[in-house]
Amino acid sequence: MLTIKRVPTVVSNYREDAPAEAAGCGRNCLGKCCLPVSKLPLYAFKEDPRSLISSSSSSPGEDEAPPADFFLHTLLLGQWEDRMSRGLFRYDVTACETKVIPGEHGFIAQLNEGRHLKKRPTEFRVDCVLQPFDPAKFNFTKVGQEEVLFRFEASGSHKSSFSERAPVDGTKAPNVLAINVSPIEYGHVLLIPRVLDCLPQRIDPESFLLAFHMAAEAASPYFRLGYNSLGAFATINHLHFQAYYLAVPFPVEKAPTQKIPLVEGESKSGVKVSKLLNYPVRGLVYEGGNTLKELSDVVANACICLQDNNIPFNVLISDAGRRIFLFPQCYAEKQALGEVSQELLDTQVNPAVWEISGHMVLKRKKDYEEASESYAWRLLAEVSLSEERFQEVKAYIFEATGLVEAEDKEVGKKESEEASCQSTPVGPPHFPEGCLVLH
Amino acid sequence: MASSDDRSALARSLTSRYSEWIAEALDELPECFLITDPAIPGHPIVFASRGFLAMSGYAMDEVLGRNGRIFQGPATDRRSVMEIREAVREERTVQISLLNYRRDGTPHWILFHMCPVFEAAGSGRVAHFLAVQVPVPPRSRARSRSRSRSRWCGGATGMMLRACRNELLMDEGLGCSRAEESFVEMPSGGVEAEEPPVATDCEKEKAVNAANSIVSTLNRYSKITGRVVCGKRCCPVGVPLLSSSLIISLGRIKQNFVLTDPHLPDMPIVYASDAFLTLTGYSRDEVLGRNCRFLNGPGTSLEVLKEIKDSICAGQACSVRLLNYRKDASSFWNLLHISPIRDASGKIAFYVGVQLEEGLKCSYNGLSPEMWQLGAVGAVKVAVRGSSLSAGPSRPSS
Numbered sequence: 002m003l004t005i006k007r008v009p010t011v012v013s014n015y016r017e018d019a020p021a022e023a024a025g026c027g028r029n030c031l032g033k034c035c036l037p038v039s040k041l042p043l044y045a046f047k048e049d050p051r052s053l054i055s056s057s058s059s060s061p062g063e064d065e066a067p068p069a070d071f072f073l074h075t076l077l078l079g080q081w082e083d084r085m086s087r088g089l090f091r092y093d094v095t096a097c098e099t100k101v102i103p104g105e106h107g108f109i110a111q112l113n114e115g116r117h118l119k120k121r122p123t124e125f126r127v128d129c130v131l132q133p134f135d136p137a138k139f140n141f142t143k144v145g146q147e148e149v150l151f152r153f154e155a156s157g158s159h160k161s162s163f164s165e166r167a168p169v170d171g172t173k174a175p176n177v178l179a180i181n182v183s184p185i186e187y188g189h190v191l192l193i194p195r196v197l198d199c200l201p202q203r204i205d206p207e208s209f210l211l212a213f214h215m216a217a218e219a220a221s222p223y224f225r226l227g228y229n230s231l232g233a234f235a236t237i238n239h240l241h242f243q244a245y246y247l248a249v250p251f252p253v254e255k256a257p258t259q260k261i262p263l264v265e266g267e268s269k270s271g272v273k274v275s276k277l278l279n280y281p282v283r284g285l286v287y288e289g290g291n292t293l294k295e296l297s298d299v300v301a302n303a304c305i306c307l308q309d310n311n312i313p314f315n316v317l318i319s320d321a322g323r324r325i326f327l328f329p330q331c332y333a334e335k336q337a338l339g340e341v342s343q344e345l346l347d348t349q350v351n352p353a354v355w356e357i358s359g360h361m362v363l364k365r366k367k368d369y370e371e372a373s374e375s376y377a378w379r380l381l382a383e384v385s386l387s388e389e390r391f392q393e394v395k396a397y398i399f400e401a402t403g404l405v406e407a408e409d410k411e412v413g414k415k416e417s418e419e420a421s422c423q424s425t426p427v428g429p430p431h432f433p434e435g436c437l438v439l440h
Numbered sequence: 441m442a443s444s445d446d447r448s449a450l451a452r453s454l455t456s457r458y459s460e461w462i463a464e465a466l467d468e469l470p471e472c473f474l475i476t477d478p479a480i481p482g483h484p485i486v487f488a489s490r491g492f493l494a495m496s497g498y499a500m501d502e503v504l505g506r507n508g509r510i511f512q513g514p515a516t517d518r519r520s521v522m523e524i525r526e527a528v529r530e531e532r533t534v535q536i537s538l539l540n541y542r543r544d545g546t547p548h549w550i551l552f553h554m555c556p557v558f559e560a561a562g563s564g565r566v567a568h569f570l571a572v573q574v575p576v577p578p579r580s581r582a583r584s585r586s587r588s589r590s591r592w593c594g595g596a597t598g599m600m601l602r603a604c605r606n607e608l609l610m611d612e613g614l615g616c617s618r619a620e621e622s623f624v625e626m627p628s629g630g631v632e633a634e635e636p637p638v639a640t641d642c643e644k645e646k647a648v649n650a651a652n653s654i655v656s657t658l659n660r661y662s663k664i665t666g667r668v669v670c671g672k673r674c675c676p677v678g679v680p681l682l683s684s685s686l687i688i689s690l691g692r693i694k695q696n697f698v699l700t701d702p703h704l705p706d707m708p709i710v711y712a713s714d715a716f717l718t719l720t721g722y723s724r725d726e727v728l729g730r731n732c733r734f735l736n737g738p739g740t741s742l743e744v745l746k747e748i749k750d751s752i753c754a755g756q757a758c759s760v761r762l763l764n765y766r767k768d769a770s771s772f773w774n775l776l777h778i779s780p781i782r783d784a785s786g787k788i789a790f791y792v793g794v795q796l797e798e799g800l801k802c803s804y805n806g807l808s809p810e811m812w813q814l815g816a817v818g819a820v821k822v823a824v825r826g827s828s829l830s831a832g833p834s835r836p837s838s
Contacts, residue, residue, distance in 0.1 A: 067805040067806075068694075068805070070692060070694070071805050074692065074693060074694075074815055074818075074819045075804075075805070075807060075811075075812060075815035075816075075819075076807060076811075076815065077818075078814075078815050078817075078818025078819050078821075078822065079807065079811040079812060079813075079814040079815030079816075079817075079818055080811065080814075081818055082779075082814040082815070082817045082818040082821075083810075083811060083814050086757060086814070093782075095781075095782040095786070095821055095825060096782055096786045097786055098784070098785050098786040099784045099785075099786075099825070099829055100784065100785075100829070101829060109829070162806070163805055163806040163807065164806050165806055165807065165808060187818065187821055187822050187825060188818065188822065222522065222525065223822075223826065246822045247822075247825075247826065247829075248689065248822055248823060248825070248826020248827065248829075249826055249829050250522055250525075250526055254519070254522060255519075255522070255523075255526075257519075258519065288518060289514070289515075291514075320518050320522070323518050324518050324519075
């Protein structure tokens with residue numbers, strides 16, 4: 002078993018010894034005791050907004066759906082500001098200094114001395130991307146309802162709607178949006194699909210599509226969602242996506258990409274796949290698709306392929322759900338094997354989805370002041386798979402998602418034959434079995 | 441479509457700076473171009489040239505007041521869109537190949553050249569953005585693309601399509617290019633998008649020359665009103681104004697609010713939302729640069745004013761109920777929320793004051809008025825933090 006010692010970030014104010022006050026179990030939590038009897042605000046999102054946009058058939062006659070910017074600008078930010086005024090966050094993230102590191106890529110650095118809780122590090126198993134849900138560990142059913150901004154459910158119609166108090170329908174497990182009490186930017190929230198179902202951190206097509214719907218409802222290029230698998234710096238094994246608002250482009254969004262030519266006919270959905278160029282972490286970029294679901298399903302299947310093959314990964318849902326970045330990674334493995342330099346370890350930056358996308362949260366003033374593009378590059382380069390391994394992993398993903406890469410004429414024949422023979426199951430990741438490494 | 445009020449605001453954007461004759465002068469220019477005003481909420485188009493309308497198939501009425509993104513479509517490259525967005529934010533020139541869509545839904549490649557037009561005096565802010573569009577005919581791509589096309593079409597169909605295409609390419613310039621594109625486009629829904637055409641040096645030069653000539657026209661006409669513009673950023677004198685990227689972001693926020701700058705003497709208003717102007721009856725020019733106290737009058741509680749002052753001194757938010765007056769001297773109870781707004785350095789850059797008229801029946805889409813108000817605070821915080829973080833040249837952090 003490979004493990005590393007980690008100081009997990011406190012994402013909720015939950016405490017074992019919290020005083021009882023309300024109905025249910027008394028803590029007014031998100032568990033089976035309290036949530037079904039709650040009346041949280043409900044945001045019901047419309048069906049596939051992309052097909053609506055393309056047909057552009059808005060029907061002004063019908064009574065008002067909220068305006069396009071309502072979800073993000075009014076509801077989410079208003080609720081978040083409200084929780085801030087109630088003092089639910091551990092610090093005011095807008096008081097944290099942030100800068101763009103000079104250089105070609107524009108990495109963003111934030112100094113956040115408050116996020117790092119002085120708490121005994123716990124041991125994290127990092128060699129296993131899929132682990133069963135453990136009700137004994139921290140999970141979101143223990144969070145207080147005051148940390149929930151609203152529920153996020155399908156409206157079942159072509160219109161979104163909002164109601165401030167909505168009884169929970171007992172038959173369906175609600176999706177909730179909760180604050181992260183240790184935010185890394187304004188509006189930092191956690192989307193927890195079907196919270197009562199206690200799903201482990203594992204991508205499934207339905208939950209992934211839910212995250213896409215949130216990106217589409219927010220409709221802003223500056224509100225992105227992210228996902229970390231276990232082994233790629235997820236700290237809680239209870240299915241969740243993160244999101245926050247930062248009104249600058251991320252370096253990864255600016256990186257050039259090269260389209261991977263696909264054998265036509267295979268890609269009826271019109272999903273385009275590219276690979277990132279000139280970026281320290283190798284990754285795939287997914288775009289296009291005729292509907293949200295088409296794009297979401299292709300990427301979800303890629304994620305499922307990775308987790309089934311025990312390859313840790315991070316996902317960035319960018320540009321309101323129009324561009325998705327997928328990064329298989331190996332940092333934790335390297336860290337556990339003692340292959341990461343002490344200099345990088347000392348900064349205690351965990352390269353999860355935001356860091357990989359180019360937004361670095363630094364815990365020490367010295368690191369912040371000295372942060373340079375070459376430091377950011379070196380750190381992220383450690384996260385990346387090698388070119389050889391990346392090609393291997395890409396081949397698994399393509400096979401799993403039914404995409405066939407069209408090769409150049411000359412080389413093409415040989416490689417596509419090779420690829421079509423590639424039906425043997427994927428080999429185990431490069432960990433020695435039963436090895437325990439602690440720092 | 442835009443209301444007549446909006447329409448006149450769009451017209452004023454040009455005439456107040458370039459005189460009444462500007463539209464006529466711009467109409468005589470043969471180039472395809474758009475002019476947009478970042479100071480109007482939504483960053484709308486305030487002028488579209490005849491050449492542009494002919495190329496895009498839109499009528500003037502259909503584009504005025506709209507944002508330039510209406511010409512983008514499903515196959516428009518998202519990264520290119522981001523590059524343009526960032527150039528706007530950073531107030532700089534950008535030249536990029538872009539797949540735009542005509543009114544009838546057919547896509548076409550253009551060389552998009554956008555540049556800011558600056559005020560020559562005063563604040564030196566961006567008065568307008570000018571976007572020149574040079575159509576890039578598909579001929580430059582024909583050779584390199586035939587292979588991928590046949591791969592896509594497969595077999596005989598591919599051969600046929602390719603043959604048709606080449607024939608049509610020869611007809612290019614005879615008005616057949618549209619037919620050609622729609623013919624080739626239809627089945628794939630985006631093949632054209634995959635390989636951006638390489639604009640020739642000649643086309644690039646054409647775009648630059650067009651931009652220069654239009655800016656010089658704008659410069660000439662701006663001398664009539666005395667509010668001179670130019671293509672180069674001039675050093676701002678006096679009060680540093682908000683960057684156009686911040687103004688664009690703030691323009692999207694619908695609530696009643698003002699931003700005040702605590703670092704300037706007497707804490708003047710540096711931004712007022714349209715809704716605030718509607719609520720109070722003042723024009724923007726009448727409120728910018730003034731302290732908010734002009735809203736007070738007989739019966740305004742001194743105690744509450746003291747409470748506000750104390751909160752601001754302590755760098756804290758507060759919610760109060762205050763008797764305020766409109767320009768027409770009518771009064772209203774203002775449920776005012778004031779909050780410090782920090783920039784990227786983490787320091788307080790502004791205070792936002794969000795007004796809510798007590799007792800006003802208004803739809804907040806199911807939200808409580810208080811939450812609606814806090815939404816504006818959150819949106820302003822994000823806008824200020826983001827715009828002060830950009831590497832853009834405006835407003836160096838003090």
